[in-house]
Amino acid sequence: MIPVPARPYPFQLDPAHTALVVIDMQRDFIERGGFGDSLGNDVQRLKAIIPTTAALISLFRAQAWPIIHTREAHKPDLSDCPPAKRNRGKPGLRIGDAGAMGRILIAGEPGNQIVAELSPLDGEVVVDKPGKGMFYATGIHERLKALGITQLVFAGVTTEVCVQTSMREANDRGYECLVIEDATESYFPQFKAATIEMIVAQGAIVGWATPLASLEQAVS
Numbered sequence: 001m002i003p004v005p006a007r008p009y010p011f012q013l014d015p016a017h018t019a020l021v022v023i024d025m026q027r028d029f030i031e032r033g034g035f036g037d038s039l040g041n042d043v044q045r046l047k048a049i050i051p052t053t054a055a056l057i058s059l060f061r062a063q064a065w066p067i068i069h070t071r072e073a074h075k076p077d078l079s080d081c082p083p084a085k086r087n088r089g090k091p092g093l094r095i096g097d098a099g100a101m102g103r104i105l106i107a108g109e110p111g112n113q114i115v116a117e118l119s120p121l122d123g124e125v126v127v128d129k130p131g132k133g134m135f136y137a138t139g140i141h142e143r144l145k146a147l148g149i150t151q152l153v154f155a156g157v158t159t160e161v162c163v164q165t166s167m168r169e170a171n172d173r174g175y176e177c178l179v180i181e182d183a184t185e186s187y188f189p190q191f192k193a194a195t196i197e198m199i200v201a202q203g204a205i206v207g208w209a210t211p212l213a214s215l216e217q218a219v220s
Protein backbone atom coordinates (compact mmCIF):
# COMPACT_ATOMS: atom_id res chain seq x y z
CA MET A 1 0.00 0.00 0.00
CA ILE A 2 1.15 3.54 -0.78
CA PRO A 3 -0.12 6.15 1.71
CA VAL A 4 -1.24 9.27 -0.17
CA PRO A 5 -1.80 12.43 1.89
CA ALA A 6 -5.44 13.31 1.28
CA ARG A 7 -8.57 14.69 2.88
CA PRO A 8 -10.11 13.64 5.22
CA TYR A 9 -7.20 11.27 6.00
CA PRO A 10 -4.49 9.46 4.00
CA PHE A 11 -5.67 7.28 1.13
CA GLN A 12 -4.06 3.82 1.10
CA LEU A 13 -3.38 3.33 -2.58
CA ASP A 14 -3.21 -0.30 -3.65
CA PRO A 15 -1.03 -0.13 -6.76
CA ALA A 16 -1.99 -3.53 -8.15
CA HIS A 17 -5.70 -2.75 -8.04
CA THR A 18 -6.01 0.93 -8.98
CA ALA A 19 -7.25 2.50 -12.20
CA LEU A 20 -7.51 6.11 -13.35
CA VAL A 21 -10.87 7.34 -14.65
CA VAL A 22 -10.80 10.50 -16.77
CA ILE A 23 -14.38 11.72 -17.07
CA ASP A 24 -15.67 13.37 -20.26
CA MET A 25 -12.66 15.50 -21.29
CA GLN A 26 -14.34 15.86 -24.67
CA ARG A 27 -14.67 18.92 -26.88
CA ASP A 28 -18.45 19.06 -26.14
CA PHE A 29 -17.70 20.45 -22.68
CA ILE A 30 -14.39 22.25 -23.16
CA GLU A 31 -14.65 24.12 -26.47
CA ARG A 32 -16.98 26.78 -27.78
CA GLY A 33 -19.94 25.47 -29.77
CA GLY A 34 -20.44 22.27 -27.79
CA PHE A 35 -22.96 21.04 -25.22
CA GLY A 36 -21.50 22.99 -22.30
CA ASP A 37 -21.57 26.19 -24.33
CA SER A 38 -25.12 25.47 -25.52
CA LEU A 39 -26.24 25.33 -21.88
CA GLY A 40 -24.98 28.89 -21.41
CA ASN A 41 -21.73 28.08 -19.60
CA ASP A 42 -18.35 29.79 -19.83
CA VAL A 43 -16.38 26.81 -21.16
CA GLN A 44 -13.01 28.61 -20.99
CA ARG A 45 -12.41 27.77 -17.35
CA LEU A 46 -12.45 23.99 -17.98
CA LYS A 47 -9.36 24.19 -20.22
CA ALA A 48 -7.21 25.06 -17.21
CA ILE A 49 -7.09 21.46 -15.97
CA ILE A 50 -5.81 19.98 -19.25
CA PRO A 51 -2.08 20.17 -18.20
CA THR A 52 -2.75 18.68 -14.76
CA THR A 53 -4.90 15.94 -16.22
CA ALA A 54 -2.21 15.20 -18.82
CA ALA A 55 0.38 14.90 -16.03
CA LEU A 56 -1.92 12.56 -14.10
CA ILE A 57 -2.39 10.39 -17.19
CA SER A 58 1.42 10.37 -17.68
CA LEU A 59 1.89 9.20 -14.09
CA PHE A 60 -0.45 6.24 -14.65
CA ARG A 61 1.15 5.43 -18.01
CA ALA A 62 4.61 5.47 -16.42
CA GLN A 63 3.44 2.98 -13.78
CA ALA A 64 1.56 0.90 -16.38
CA TRP A 65 -1.62 1.24 -14.28
CA PRO A 66 -4.95 0.99 -16.16
CA ILE A 67 -6.58 4.13 -17.58
CA ILE A 68 -10.25 4.53 -18.45
CA HIS A 69 -11.49 7.50 -20.47
CA THR A 70 -15.21 8.24 -20.60
CA ARG A 71 -17.29 10.30 -23.00
CA GLU A 72 -20.87 11.40 -22.52
CA ALA A 73 -22.23 10.14 -25.83
CA HIS A 74 -25.55 9.15 -27.34
CA LYS A 75 -26.35 6.97 -30.32
CA PRO A 76 -27.15 8.90 -33.52
CA ASP A 77 -30.77 7.69 -33.37
CA LEU A 78 -31.05 8.99 -29.77
CA SER A 79 -32.54 5.65 -28.67
CA ASP A 80 -30.43 5.93 -25.51
CA CYS A 81 -31.43 9.52 -24.73
CA PRO A 82 -34.73 9.70 -22.86
CA PRO A 83 -36.92 12.77 -23.50
CA ALA A 84 -36.42 13.77 -19.87
CA LYS A 85 -32.71 14.28 -20.63
CA ARG A 86 -33.05 15.77 -24.11
CA ASN A 87 -35.75 18.24 -23.12
CA ARG A 88 -33.68 19.65 -20.30
CA GLY A 89 -31.15 21.20 -22.67
CA LYS A 90 -31.37 24.67 -24.12
CA PRO A 91 -34.35 24.89 -26.50
CA GLY A 92 -33.13 25.14 -30.10
CA LEU A 93 -29.79 23.44 -29.45
CA ARG A 94 -30.47 20.20 -27.67
CA ILE A 95 -28.71 16.83 -27.57
CA GLY A 96 -28.73 15.53 -31.14
CA ASP A 97 -29.15 18.94 -32.78
CA ALA A 98 -26.55 20.25 -35.25
CA GLY A 99 -24.03 22.49 -33.50
CA ALA A 100 -20.71 24.08 -34.44
CA MET A 101 -18.84 20.79 -33.77
CA GLY A 102 -21.41 18.46 -35.28
CA ARG A 103 -24.45 16.99 -33.56
CA ILE A 104 -24.46 17.81 -29.85
CA LEU A 105 -23.28 14.92 -27.61
CA ILE A 106 -23.55 12.30 -30.37
CA ALA A 107 -20.99 9.50 -30.69
CA GLY A 108 -18.58 9.93 -33.58
CA GLU A 109 -19.16 13.67 -34.04
CA PRO A 110 -16.16 16.06 -33.86
CA GLY A 111 -17.41 17.54 -30.59
CA ASN A 112 -17.55 14.11 -28.99
CA GLN A 113 -13.80 13.54 -29.35
CA ILE A 114 -11.55 13.75 -26.32
CA VAL A 115 -9.35 16.87 -26.51
CA ALA A 116 -6.14 16.22 -28.44
CA GLU A 117 -3.84 16.80 -25.44
CA LEU A 118 -5.51 13.90 -23.57
CA SER A 119 -6.05 11.47 -26.45
CA PRO A 120 -6.34 7.86 -25.31
CA LEU A 121 -3.58 5.49 -26.35
CA ASP A 122 -4.17 2.04 -27.80
CA GLY A 123 -4.93 -0.33 -24.94
CA GLU A 124 -6.64 2.28 -22.79
CA VAL A 125 -10.35 1.77 -22.22
CA VAL A 126 -12.75 4.31 -23.75
CA VAL A 127 -16.31 4.18 -22.40
CA ASP A 128 -19.21 5.91 -24.13
CA LYS A 129 -21.85 6.56 -21.49
CA PRO A 130 -25.42 7.72 -22.08
CA GLY A 131 -25.83 8.92 -18.51
CA LYS A 132 -23.98 11.29 -16.25
CA GLY A 133 -22.57 8.37 -14.26
CA MET A 134 -19.97 5.98 -15.76
CA PHE A 135 -21.71 2.80 -14.57
CA TYR A 136 -25.20 3.30 -15.99
CA ALA A 137 -25.66 1.18 -19.15
CA THR A 138 -21.93 0.80 -19.87
CA GLY A 139 -20.87 -2.61 -18.52
CA ILE A 140 -17.74 -0.99 -17.02
CA HIS A 141 -18.23 -2.59 -13.59
CA GLU A 142 -17.81 -6.05 -15.11
CA ARG A 143 -14.70 -4.94 -17.04
CA LEU A 144 -13.15 -3.43 -13.90
CA LYS A 145 -13.93 -6.54 -11.88
CA ALA A 146 -12.27 -8.68 -14.55
CA LEU A 147 -9.15 -6.50 -14.20
CA GLY A 148 -9.24 -6.87 -10.40
CA ILE A 149 -9.70 -3.12 -9.86
CA THR A 150 -10.91 -2.09 -6.41
CA GLN A 151 -9.81 1.56 -6.33
CA LEU A 152 -10.54 4.41 -8.74
CA VAL A 153 -8.70 7.72 -9.06
CA PHE A 154 -10.93 10.38 -10.66
CA ALA A 155 -10.28 13.37 -12.89
CA GLY A 156 -12.32 15.26 -15.49
CA VAL A 157 -15.45 17.37 -15.90
CA THR A 158 -17.65 18.54 -14.48
CA THR A 159 -16.93 18.01 -10.82
CA GLU A 160 -20.50 18.18 -9.57
CA VAL A 161 -22.20 16.47 -12.49
CA CYS A 162 -20.45 13.54 -14.19
CA VAL A 163 -17.47 13.20 -11.82
CA GLN A 164 -19.54 13.25 -8.66
CA THR A 165 -22.25 10.99 -10.11
CA SER A 166 -19.60 8.48 -11.20
CA MET A 167 -17.88 8.59 -7.81
CA ARG A 168 -21.16 7.95 -6.02
CA GLU A 169 -22.00 5.08 -8.38
CA ALA A 170 -18.50 3.67 -7.79
CA ASN A 171 -18.83 4.06 -4.02
CA ASP A 172 -22.05 2.05 -4.04
CA ARG A 173 -20.32 -0.70 -6.03
CA GLY A 174 -17.55 -1.06 -3.47
CA TYR A 175 -14.71 0.94 -5.04
CA GLU A 176 -12.51 3.22 -2.94
CA CYS A 177 -12.42 6.58 -4.71
CA LEU A 178 -9.85 9.37 -4.78
CA VAL A 179 -10.51 12.59 -6.71
CA ILE A 180 -7.57 14.70 -7.87
CA GLU A 181 -8.70 18.22 -6.98
CA ASP A 182 -6.66 20.12 -9.57
CA ALA A 183 -7.55 17.67 -12.35
CA THR A 184 -11.30 18.29 -12.11
CA GLU A 185 -13.26 21.45 -12.85
CA SER A 186 -16.72 22.93 -12.98
CA TYR A 187 -18.31 25.85 -14.80
CA PHE A 188 -19.17 27.03 -11.27
CA PRO A 189 -16.22 27.33 -8.83
CA GLN A 190 -18.55 27.24 -5.86
CA PHE A 191 -20.05 23.94 -7.06
CA LYS A 192 -16.58 22.38 -7.40
CA ALA A 193 -15.62 23.46 -3.89
CA ALA A 194 -18.90 22.24 -2.42
CA THR A 195 -18.63 18.90 -4.23
CA ILE A 196 -15.15 18.22 -2.88
CA GLU A 197 -16.39 19.04 0.62
CA MET A 198 -19.38 16.70 0.19
CA ILE A 199 -17.14 13.86 -0.98
CA VAL A 200 -14.70 14.00 1.93
CA ALA A 201 -17.24 14.90 4.65
CA GLN A 202 -18.39 12.44 7.29
CA GLY A 203 -15.15 10.46 7.23
CA ALA A 204 -14.90 10.12 3.42
CA ILE A 205 -18.57 9.28 2.90
CA VAL A 206 -17.99 9.20 -0.89
CA GLY A 207 -14.20 9.23 -1.10
CA TRP A 208 -10.92 11.10 -0.66
CA ALA A 209 -9.50 14.22 -2.31
CA THR A 210 -5.94 15.36 -2.92
CA PRO A 211 -3.95 17.55 -5.32
CA LEU A 212 -1.88 15.91 -8.06
CA ALA A 213 1.42 16.82 -6.37
CA SER A 214 0.53 14.69 -3.33
CA LEU A 215 -0.10 11.65 -5.50
CA GLU A 216 3.06 12.26 -7.55
CA GLN A 217 5.22 12.55 -4.43
CA ALA A 218 3.67 9.47 -2.84
CA VAL A 219 4.21 7.35 -5.94
CA SER A 220 7.76 8.57 -6.76
Ligand code: TIU
Pocket residue numbers: 023024029036039072132157158159161162163187
Ligand atom coordinates in the same frame (compact mmCIF):
# COMPACT_ATOMS: atom_id res chain seq x y z
N1 TIU B 1 -23.59 20.24 -17.59
C1 TIU B 1 -22.59 19.77 -16.89
O1 TIU B 1 -22.03 20.43 -16.00
N2 TIU B 1 -22.09 18.52 -17.14
C2 TIU B 1 -22.63 17.59 -17.98
O2 TIU B 1 -23.69 17.74 -18.56
N3 TIU B 1 -21.88 16.44 -18.19
C3 TIU B 1 -20.67 16.18 -17.52
O3 TIU B 1 -20.43 16.64 -16.41
N4 TIU B 1 -19.78 15.44 -18.19
